[in-house]
Amino acid sequence: MPETAPPSATAAYRPTARTVPTRARERAAYDHELVHAILDEAYICHLGFVRDGAPVVLPTLYGRVGERLYVHGSTGSRPLRMAGGTDSGGTEAPGLAVCLTVTHVDGLVLARSAFHHSINYRSVVVHGIARQVTDAEERRAALDAIVDHVVPGRSYDSRPANDRELAATAVIRLDLDEVSAKVRTGGPNDDPEDAGLPHWAGVVPLARGYGAPVPADDLDPAIDLPDYLSVL
Amino acid sequence: MPETAPPSATAAYRPTARTVPTRARERAAYDHELVHAILDEAYICHLGFVRDGAPVVLPTLYGRVGERLYVHGSTGSRPLRMAGGTDSGGTEAPGLAVCLTVTHVDGLVLARSAFHHSINYRSVVVHGIARQVTDAEERRAALDAIVDHVVPGRSYDSRPANDRELAATAVIRLDLDEVSAKVRTGGPNDDPEDAGLPHWAGVVPLARGYGAPVPADDLDPAIDLPDYLSVL
Numbered sequence: 001m002p003e004t005a006p007p008s009a010t011a012a013y014r015p016t017a018r019t020v021p022t023r024a025r026e027r028a029a030y031d032h033e034l035v036h037a038i039l040d041e042a043y044i045c046h047l048g049f050v051r052d053g054a055p056v057v058l059p060t061l062y063g064r065v066g067e068r069l070y071v072h073g074s075t076g077s078r079p080l081r082m083a084g085g086t087d088s089g090g091t092e093a094p095g096l097a098v099c100l101t102v103t104h105v106d107g108l109v110l111a112r113s114a115f116h117h118s119i120n121y122r123s124v125v126v127h128g129i130a131r132q133v134t135d136a137e138e139r140r141a142a143l144d145a146i147v148d149h150v151v152p153g154r155s156y157d158s159r160p161a162n163d164r165e166l167a168a169t170a171v172i173r174l175d176l177d178e179v180s181a182k183v184r185t186g187g188p189n190d191d192p193e194d195a196g197l198p199h200w201a202g203v204v205p206l207a208r209g210y211g212a213p214v215p216a217d218d219l220d221p222a223i224d225l226p227d228y229l230s231v232l
Numbered sequence: 233m234p235e236t237a238p239p240s241a242t243a244a245y246r247p248t249a250r251t252v253p254t255r256a257r258e259r260a261a262y263d264h265e266l267v268h269a270i271l272d273e274a275y276i277c278h279l280g281f282v283r284d285g286a287p288v289v290l291p292t293l294y295g296r297v298g299e300r301l302y303v304h305g306s307t308g309s310r311p312l313r314m315a316g317g318t319d320s321g322g323t324e325a326p327g328l329a330v331c332l333t334v335t336h337v338d339g340l341v342l343a344r345s346a347f348h349h350s351i352n353y354r355s356v357v358v359h360g361i362a363r364q365v366t367d368a369e370e371r372r373a374a375l376d377a378i379v380d381h382v383v384p385g386r387s388y389d390s391r392p393a394n395d396r397e398l399a400a401t402a403v404i405r406l407d408l409d410e411v412s413a414k415v416r417t418g419g420p421n422d423d424p425e426d427a428g429l430p431h432w433a434g435v436v437p438l439a440r441g442y443g444a445p446v447p448a449d450d451l452d453p454a455i456d457l458p459d460y461l462s463v464l
Contacts, residue, residue: 018288023306043337043351043438046278048289055287056250057280059335059355074255103291105275107443110461114379114390115397119275123291147346151436158346158431165347187448199390200458201448204383206275211339211437216419219433226432229342 018127019180029181032067038124038181039064039102043150047071048099049079049130062100063145067176069100069126070133070142072169080170083130095129100174108204111188112197120184120203127178133171142171153228242266250359251412261413264299270356270413271296271334275382279303280331281311281362294332295377299408301332301358302365302374304401312402315362327361332406340436343420344429352416352435359410365403374403385460 010033013019021028029035039062048057058079063070073080083096107120133139143166144155161169188201210232213225242265245251253260261267280289290311295302305312315328339352365371375398376387393401420433442464445457 018286023309043340044335044353046280046289046333046335048278048280048287048331050282050285050287053282054250054329054359055280055282055289055331056359057278057287057289057331057333057357059333059353061351077255097286099280099287099289101278101289101291103276103278108275108382110383110386110390112391113393113397114375114387115393115401117379117382117386117390119293119382121276121291125289127286127288143346147349150340150349150351151342154342154349155346158342158349159344159426159429161345161347165345169347187446190448194391195450196452197391198452198455200455200461201451203446203448204461204464205443205446207441207443209439209441211439213434213436214419215432215434216422218427220428220430223430223432229432229436232436 013177013179015180016178019125019178021180021182024182027182027184029183030179034183035124035176035179035181036064038104038122039069040149042102042104045071045100045102047079048101049082049096051078051082061146061150063142063147063149065141065145069174069176070145070171071100071130071174072143072146072171075168075170077170080132080172083132083170083172095131096172098128098130098174100126105206106185107206109184109188110201110204112190112194112199112201116189116191118184118188120186122181122183124179124181126174126176128174130172130174133173138173139166139171142173143169151228157226157228245409245411247412248410251357251410253412253414256414259414259416261415262411266415267356267408267411267413268296270336270354271301272381274334274336277303277332277334279311280333281314281328283310283314293378293382295374295379295381297373297377301406301408302377302403303332303362303406304375304378304403307400307402309402312364312404315364315402315404327363328404330360330362330406332358337438338417339438341416341420342433342436343422344426344431344433345422348421348423350416350420352418354413354415356411356413358406358408360406362404362406365405370405371398371401371403374405375401383460389458389460
């Protein structure tokens with residue numbers, strides 16, 4: 001049936017009023033694969049919530065397990081307490097409305113005109129209700145995911161959380177449901193009449209660089225650098 | 233008068249209920265110099281605001297002029313319209329409550345225990361009311377600052393905005409008033425009883441790397457790379 005379009009190679013999030021940008025719609029994307037790649041490459045997200053009617057945006061670590069994101073923190077921290085949980089009767093708390101955003105800056109875009117200066121970037125914005133995770137198994141998996149998000153495989157090479165640490169740690173979950181990615185790539189978009197101006201134009205690429213690992217002061221010198229760090 | 237403490241070498245923001253963290257207070261700082269340095273080194277901020285009662289966090293370019301931050305965007309963009317301005321009678325609009333956050337990730341902190349994994353970072357969080365800038369001179373200075381924030385000095389080596397571009401651009405201002413920085417440095421904080429565990433522990437430093445500048449496809453080959461890019 002050649003007249004039928006093939007099914008999309010990758011699943012996609014359903015666009016909503018909040019995830020369709022009012023500007024630069026051509027930069028928006030909704031496919032799972034791209035969203036996951038952007039999320040998995042970053043070290044931190046910026047988590048937004050509303051406190052006393054005003055916005056608060058805090059940087060924080062996170063982890064992903066399939067279509068779920070996890071953020072952890074002290075049980076005393078404000079947003080985590082606000083996210084509530086499931087009460088003893090099994091009723092779900094209302095949760096905390098959040099917006100979780102991850103951004104990579106990939107390049108500086110220099111145009112001939114000041115107006116067309118820009119950056120190349122990849123971002124993901126997730127809207128939703130975050131809720132505390134109370135299930136013991138899901139909490140453990142979430143904490144492993146957060147450690148493995150910093151260094152893949154590291155949860156297997158560190159002491160797992162003990163009961164005291166688990167009791168002090170709150171974990172909130174945000175489902176990947178209302179999600180969009182936004183990507184800008186390529187060179188400057190100068191107006192044609194500016195092409196002859198005598199200013200350099202182009203892109204300065206940015207990339208993450210890793211320095212040589214610095215062992216802890218008290219590290220036993222017999223412990224070698226693990227392979228998963230030597231490949232960074 | 234040796235018994236009198238010398239005046240602080242640098243001015244400081246006054247801590248408020250919103251800028252004193254509930255956790256890890258020892259990481260919080262309020263001095264102008266540190267805050268400015270963190271702000272000036274980043275390329276983007278994450279701007280949070282409230283829309284229909286829910287938080288929204290968007291990455292965006294910004295610029296700093298002294299104790300004022302500026303963000304620009306299309307006059308059609310939602311947050312910029314929400315920020316309002318000064319009406320024709322000179323009455324100030326209520327403005328838009330925002331939280332503007334900037335974060336640098338400086339290192340991955342690997343502890344023996346999963347619980348003590350962390351990152352080294354420097355962040356600045358600014359709370360306040362953003363308002364549209366209507367004064368023509370301040371708008372021009374703000375747009376220059378945003379371009380110069382991407383590449384210092386670049387506003388002198390590009391075509392300034394023309395009237396059409398200026399009319400299409402909204403600029404909002406956020407004063408640096410309710411501001412805090414938060415900084416984590418150094419190695420892992422493992423519990424003493426974990427010191428003998430056989431896991432590597434330490435810090436993997438992260439740093440920004442610049443790639444070779446890529447000229448625009450239609451750049452006149454006679455235009456050399458400017459000095460301000462060759463030093464990146």
